[in-house]
Amino acid sequence: MTDMPTFPAIRIEHLTVHFGDRLVLDIPDLAIDRGRITVLFGPNGSGKTTLLHVLAGLLVPSSGRIVPGDALVPLPDHTGIVLQRPVLFAGSVQSNVEYGLRCRGVPAAERALRVTRVLEWLGIDHKRQATRRKLSGGEIQRTAIARTLALEPHLLLLDEAFSHLDPEGSRVLSGVLLELREAGSTIMLATHDISGGLAIADRTVALESGRIQPHAALNAVRGISVRENGRWLFRIREGLDIEHTVAVEGRGIASIDASDITLSREIHESSARNRLRGAIVSLREISGVVRVGIGIDAGVVFEAIVTVHSAREMALGIGDTIVLTFKASSVRVSV
Amino acid sequence: MIPSDPIAGAIRVSLEVSIVSLALAALPGIGSGLALGIERFRGRGALVSILYTALAFPTVVVGLFVYFLLSRSGPFGSLGLLYTKTAMVIGQTILIAPILSTFTLSAVKRLDPALTLTARSLGASRLRLYLTLAREARFGILAALIASFGRAISEVGVSMILGGNIAGHTRTMTTVIALEHDKGQFREAMILGALLLAISLCINIGFHVLQRDSEHRDD
Numbered sequence: 001m002t003d004m005p006t007f008p009a010i011r012i013e014h015l016t017v018h019f020g021d022r023l024v025l026d027i028p029d030l031a032i033d034r035g036r037i038t039v040l041f042g043p044n045g046s047g048k049t050t051l052l053h054v055l056a057g058l059l060v061p062s063s064g065r066i067v068p069g070d071a072l073v074p075l076p077d078h079t080g081i082v083l084q085r086p087v088l089f090a091g092s093v094q095s096n097v098e099y100g101l102r103c104r105g106v107p108a109a110e111r112a113l114r115v116t117r118v119l120e121w122l123g124i125d126h127k128r129q130a131t132r133r134k135l136s137g138g139e140i141q142r143t144a145i146a147r148t149l150a151l152e153p154h155l156l157l158l159d160e161a162f163s164h165l166d167p168e169g170s171r172v173l174s175g176v177l178l179e180l181r182e183a184g185s186t187i188m189l190a191t192h193d194i195s196g197g198l199a200i201a202d203r204t205v206a207l208e209s210g211r212i213q214p215h216a217a218l219n220a221v222r223g224i225s226v227r228e229n230g231r232w233l234f235r236i237r238e239g240l241d242i243e244h245t246v247a248v249e250g251r252g253i254a255s256i257d258a259s260d261i262t263l264s265r266e267i268h269e270s271s272a273r274n275r276l277r278g279a280i281v282s283l284r285e286i287s288g289v290v291r292v293g294i295g296i297d298a299g300v301v302f303e304a305i306v307t308v309h310s311a312r313e314m315a316l317g318i319g320d321t322i323v324l325t326f327k328a329s330s331v332r333v334s335v
Numbered sequence: 336m337i338p339s340d341p342i343a344g345a346i347r348v349s350l351e352v353s354i355v356s357l358a359l360a361a362l363p364g365i366g367s368g369l370a371l372g373i374e375r376f377r378g379r380g381a382l383v384s385i386l387y388t389a390l391a392f393p394t395v396v397v398g399l400f401v402y403f404l405l406s407r408s409g410p411f412g413s414l415g416l417l418y419t420k421t422a423m424v425i426g427q428t429i430l431i432a433p434i435l436s437t438f439t440l441s442a443v444k445r446l447d448p449a450l451t452l453t454a455r456s457l458g459a460s461r462l463r464l465y466l467t468l469a470r471e472a473r474f475g476i477l478a479a480l481i482a483s484f485g486r487a488i489s490e491v492g493v494s495m496i497l498g499g500n501i502a503g504h505t506r507t508m509t510t511v512i513a514l515e516h517d518k519g520q521f522r523e524a525m526i527l528g529a530l531l532l533a534i535s536l537c538i539n540i541g542f543h544v545l546q547r548d549s550e551h552r553d554d
Contacts, residue, residue: 056456081456087449090470090553100457133554147457 015064080153086144252335368439394492442475
């Protein structure tokens with residue numbers, strides 16, 4: 001069961017990182033899908049930042065290697081990273097955004113075009129001449145993101161990029177990342193918090209104590225929690241509701257653990273309140289389980305985890321129609 | 336009374352030697368300070384200790400060391416530099432380079448480590464990283480320049496031993512003051528001392544204006 005719908009942008013093989021005697025990262029095998037948004041989640045100290053730094057070429061691993069999916073695209077020349085704590089250099093927002101372009105020898109005319117484009121994209125063009133002391137935390141974060149986006153990286157790495165943004169900034173960044181994905185960029189976003197970008201994830205990777213947790217995957221979707229006919233519904237879009245039990249109203253994020261989702265070919269009667277039909281878009285076998293990606297609707301992909309045995313018995317294949325079932329009580333909602 | 340022309344000459348020599356020394360020491364001093372703040376290599380700790388020790392070198396010790404190098408029997412005696420402004424510049428450069436280096440190191444160490452990581456993540460070459468951190472540490476580096484200039488213009492040992500206090504040639508403000516004191520002309524010595532302070536003050540005000548403008552412009 002190794003067929004995949006996408007090519008890996010990069011593959012991590014037998015990667016370990018030690019800080020002194022301490023093993024902080026141990027990833028035997030991980031492929032990052034090209035043209036997808038992969039969200040790396042886990043608690044603080046789980047190794048997310050270390051992994052991103054290795055991918056960005058900022059940290060040399062103790063062992064293992066990063067193999068580019070395309071031998072013609074060398075890493076880290078085509079990799080851009082937005083670091084966890086955004087800092088700006090002395091000078092204007094414009095000179096900051098130009099920094100990486102100057103480092104890479106991009107001609108002045110091209111630099112000007114790219115700077116204008118990313119500043120407008122992130123909604124901070126009016127701050128072009130401002131220096132760091134005159135910017136809010138959110139504006140500094142947007143500038144740091146713009147500085148990396150100006151490099152037009154094939155692989156974009158973001159470390160807790162949503163954490164310094166206000167709701168408007170988060171909305172802008174989500175939109176930008178989705179546009180980049182549509183344009184074919186591969187994006188990896190590390191977060192410890194479900195509100196931080198999980199809603200736009202095509203795939204989640206859970207990291208704990210430096211190791212991938214193959215049995216942990218979180219589906220997150222953005223929408224509105226409403227109360228209708230005595231039931232709590234999370235409305236992803238008109239006609240696509242998930243029932244839940246969290247008594248909160250308003251716009252927010254719903255998350256469902258992938259291991260709480262069961263798959264079947266047909267809709268069966270059960271006590272579970274949520275049944276969604278979708279098509280399999282990815283199948284990935286990791287450490288004795290298969291992570292199944294199911295496209296529910298345009299842009300909404302859920303992930304479920306089944307055993308290898310179940311996947312074989314059900315003869316799961318890409319493009320197959322499948323039914324996802326999960327209980328209302330397994331849906332977590334935050335607004 | 337002190338004749339005005341010799342004083343003007345001494346002021347000119349003082350400024351000329353100190354400014355040239357500062358210019359010559361700036362690149363190796365600031366560069367080594369940046370390198371010590373950015374790079375990690377074997378022996379770095381020992382080098383930093385030696386530089387801090389060099390801050391306490393008496394000017395006469397530096398003067399004597401260079402004197403032995405430049406004296407007729409020394410390795411560079413054939414160059415005939417002893418008792419010239421060039422010899423004074425060499426001595427003052429050696430004297431102030433450790434000040435520039437340690438002040439710069441200290442300024443770089445105070446910077447946010449995320450700046451280095453950010454510059455590297457954006458593809459900065461080593462030279463660009465050095466220039467970026469030098470810009471970030473510019474206030475500390477300016478302080479290093481002020482302190483170094485102050486040390487150079489106010490020292491006596493190097494100027495006396497290597498310049499020889501030759502009137503109209505290697506006589507500086509400080510060596511004139513020492514001479515006036517030796518002659519018992521305390522009033523003149525005090526007036527010259529005040530003049531030296533006034534010149535230093537003017538130059539320091541210039542540096543501070545530069546610092547303030549830079550702060551307004553870049554931060």
